Amino acid sequence: MDVYESALDLIGGTPLVRIRSAGAAAVYAKLEYLSVGGSAKDRIGRRMIEQAEKDGLLGPGGTVVEATSGNTGVGLALVAAEKGYRTVLVVSDRVSREKVDTLRAFGAEVVVKPSNRPREHPDHPMRFAAHLAETTPGGWLANQYDNPANPEAHYLTTGPEIWRQTHGRVTHLVSCIGTGGTISGAGRYLKEVSGSAVQVIGADPASSVYAGGDGRPYFIEAAGHFVHPDTAQDVWPTSYQRDVVDRVVPVADRQALDTLRQLARTQGLLVGGSSGTALAAAHQVAAGAGADAVVVVVLPDSGRQYLSKYFNDAWMLGLGFLDGDASGARVADAVTEDSRTSPLPYLTTRTTVGEALAALRARAGAGADAVLPAGPCPTSSDRRPMAPELTGSVTLAALESALHDGTAAPSDPLADHLEPPLLAFGYGEPAEDAVGRLAGHTHSTAVVLRDGCAEALITSSALRAALPTRH
Structure with missing residues (x-):
C-alpha cells in the first residue's frame, strides 16, 4: 500500500x-471525484493557495475567502485545514444541501446568498466574497474565475x-465549462504535446452563454455561464481561454440528468450534474469520431453531492424531468391542447399594471381563472420561463x-402588486396528488x-376531470 504524508498528496492522480x-x-x-476532496477542484484549491503563499498574499493566520458553487470551496477548505487557515465561503441558495454540509464538515464558515441577483448587486456571491476579503484582516480572495493558477493547475x-x-493516444478531450480552468489548462497541454492533434470540446448547459444560449437559469450545478438580465456587463472569466476550445456542445438539462442516472445504474459510477453534461457531449463526439479515436471525458465530481436533487425521484418529478406513470392519471393528462400549442403568457416584475391587465383580460376566457405567474426575469415569446424565475402571481x-x-x-x-407564487406541478406527477395539494391553496390555478x-x-377543475371516474 502507498503511504502519504498528508491529504494534500492525495489530490489528483485520478x-x-x-x-x-x-x-x-x-x-x-x-474520475475526478476520486480525488481526496471529491472533485477536480481539489487541484486548483491547492495550486491557488500555494501560489498565494509564494506571492505573499496569504500568510500565517490568514483567511481564505471565495464565492463557490461548492466544489472549489471544498478544495480550498481541505487545503486550508491542512495548512491552518480559516476559510469563509459564499454560496448561492441554489447550491445543494449536501455541498453546504460538506463545506462545514471541513471547518469552513458558509454564507448563503440569494441566487437571483445581478453581478453588480452587493449580495451577489462574487461581489459579497470580494467585500469580505477586503474587510477581513489577513483575508485573501481566491477568485477562481480570474486566477491564472486555476488553469495552470490542470496544465x-x-x-x-x-x-x-x-x-x-487521446484524440479528443471533452470537459464542461464552468470557470473554464479544467478545459483550458488540460486542453492547452494536450494540444501542445500532440502538435495540436487533440481536439478540445466543451460541454455546456443548453441555455448557458458559452454554448450560445440566452444565459437563462439551468439546473446543472458547477457548469455553464448564467447571465442575470439586470447585469450591466457580461464578464467572462479569464480562466476560460477560448482559443484552446475547438467547439462547444450544448446539452439539455434532461439529457444530462438522464445520462448521469443511467451511468449509475449501468456502470456503477455515481457522478454529478456537470459530469452528466460532459458525458452526454462525449457520447455525441464519439458517435461522430472514427474507430481509432480515443475520447477522454472529465467527470468533475460525485453524485453523492446531489442525492437530494438529481437522484431524488420526487425532486425530478416535481420539476418535470420525469414523465411519471403513464398507466395512471398524470398532471400532463389534464393539460389542454390549447395550452400545449400556445405559449404560456408570462409577466415580469418590469411589466406595468396596464400591460398585465391586458394580458389577463385576454387570458380570461382560456380556462385559467385569469391568473398569471410572474418573476424577475424578462422573457421573449419563444422562451419558457424557468421554475426559479416564478416568484409571484397576479389576478385580474x-x-x-x-x-x-x-x-x-x-x-x-407589477413588482409592487404581486401576490404569492402559484403552486407548480411536474408534468408527470399524479393528478390525484396535485388535486389534493391545490385544494388548500389560495388559487385554484397552478403552473405545469x-x-x-x-x-x-x-x-x-381540469385536474379533477382527468381523474378516472370511481364507481
Missing part, C-alpha cells in the same frame, strides 16, 4: 475507466496525467380592484413544469 458507448470510438472517463497535472494514461380581480380603489395605477411596475420550464397553466 484513474481513467472505459465507458460503454454506442459509437465505435473508445470513451474513457477521468501541470490533469493534462499530463491524461497523456500518460492513454500512452499519447385583484388588479382591477386596485385600479378601482386607487391603490394602483396603470403605469405602476416540464424539464424545469413553465409549460402551461392548469386549474383544479
Whole structure:
C-alpha cells in the first residue's frame, strides 16, 4: 500500500475507466471525484493557495475567502485545514444541501446568498466574497474565475496525467465549462504535446452563454455561464481561454440528468450534474469520431453531492424531468391542447399594471381563472420561463380592484402588486396528488413544469376531470 504524508498528496492522480458507448470510438472517463476532496477542484484549491503563499498574499493566520458553487470551496477548505487557515465561503441558495454540509464538515464558515441577483448587486456571491476579503484582516480572495493558477493547475497535472494514461493516444478531450480552468489548462497541454492533434470540446448547459444560449437559469450545478438580465456587463472569466476550445456542445438539462442516472445504474459510477453534461457531449463526439479515436471525458465530481436533487425521484418529478406513470392519471393528462400549442403568457416584475391587465383580460376566457405567474426575469415569446424565475402571481380581480380603489395605477411596475407564487406541478406527477395539494391553496390555478420550464397553466377543475371516474 502507498503511504502519504498528508491529504494534500492525495489530490489528483485520478484513474481513467472505459465507458460503454454506442459509437465505435473508445470513451474513457477521468474520475475526478476520486480525488481526496471529491472533485477536480481539489487541484486548483491547492495550486491557488500555494501560489498565494509564494506571492505573499496569504500568510500565517490568514483567511481564505471565495464565492463557490461548492466544489472549489471544498478544495480550498481541505487545503486550508491542512495548512491552518480559516476559510469563509459564499454560496448561492441554489447550491445543494449536501455541498453546504460538506463545506462545514471541513471547518469552513458558509454564507448563503440569494441566487437571483445581478453581478453588480452587493449580495451577489462574487461581489459579497470580494467585500469580505477586503474587510477581513489577513483575508485573501481566491477568485477562481480570474486566477491564472486555476488553469495552470490542470496544465501541470490533469493534462499530463491524461497523456500518460492513454500512452499519447487521446484524440479528443471533452470537459464542461464552468470557470473554464479544467478545459483550458488540460486542453492547452494536450494540444501542445500532440502538435495540436487533440481536439478540445466543451460541454455546456443548453441555455448557458458559452454554448450560445440566452444565459437563462439551468439546473446543472458547477457548469455553464448564467447571465442575470439586470447585469450591466457580461464578464467572462479569464480562466476560460477560448482559443484552446475547438467547439462547444450544448446539452439539455434532461439529457444530462438522464445520462448521469443511467451511468449509475449501468456502470456503477455515481457522478454529478456537470459530469452528466460532459458525458452526454462525449457520447455525441464519439458517435461522430472514427474507430481509432480515443475520447477522454472529465467527470468533475460525485453524485453523492446531489442525492437530494438529481437522484431524488420526487425532486425530478416535481420539476418535470420525469414523465411519471403513464398507466395512471398524470398532471400532463389534464393539460389542454390549447395550452400545449400556445405559449404560456408570462409577466415580469418590469411589466406595468396596464400591460398585465391586458394580458389577463385576454387570458380570461382560456380556462385559467385569469391568473398569471410572474418573476424577475424578462422573457421573449419563444422562451419558457424557468421554475426559479416564478416568484409571484397576479389576478385580474385583484388588479382591477386596485385600479378601482386607487391603490394602483396603470403605469405602476407589477413588482409592487404581486401576490404569492402559484403552486407548480411536474408534468408527470399524479393528478390525484396535485388535486389534493391545490385544494388548500389560495388559487385554484397552478403552473405545469416540464424539464424545469413553465409549460402551461392548469386549474383544479381540469385536474379533477382527468381523474378516472370511481364507481
